[in-house]
Amino acid sequence: MTPVKFILRYTAVPLMAIIAVVLWASLHASVEIDARQYASLSEAYASFPVDLRRDIADAMKSGKLSKWDYSSLVRHSLDDGIVLDWPPEDKADVTRERARLVALVNADRL
Structure with missing residues (x-):
């Protein structure tokens, strides 16, 4: 496994998942109440x-x-x-x- 594949597989993908969840949670919390x-x-x-x-x-x-x-x-x-x-x-x-x-x-x- 090359270093680039290692970084993409074990670092970049989980980091992007964490960022996506944080963005979704912040957008969900900023919605107006009913x-x-x-x-x-x-x-x-x-x-x-x-x-x-x-x-x-x-x-x-x-x-x-x-x-x-x-x-x-x-x-x-x-x-x-x-x-x-x-x-x-x-x-x-x-x-x-x-x-x-x-x-x-x-x-x-x-």
């Missing part, structure tokens, strides 16, 4: 402490919440003793639920 997740944040927003509200406002600066942002907000809410509950009815309109959360965040800033 309507039920926005609704759960909106419904519990009034019971959040000030620092968690500030974190939500910071995360909403781009106008949308990613799955990465949502998971950190859920962990923060659990640390504060607040459990988010998804609404019982089917929420399918992401735009409406996002606008509802944005309105709560904007009203809190005033």
Whole structure:
């Protein structure tokens, strides 16, 4: 086996697989959350402490919440003793639920 084949087989291919998995995971985590997740944040927003509200406002600066942002907000809410509950009815309109959360965040800033 030549050194080039050895490097390609035992180094380059596994390294490319690792890079592909990391890219897929980062793209998957940057996708916007769904309507039920926005609704759960909106419904519990009034019971959040000030620092968690500030974190939500910071995360909403781009106008949308990613799955990465949502998971950190859920962990923060659990640390504060607040459990988010998804609404019982089917929420399918992401735009409406996002606008509802944005309105709560904007009203809190005033």
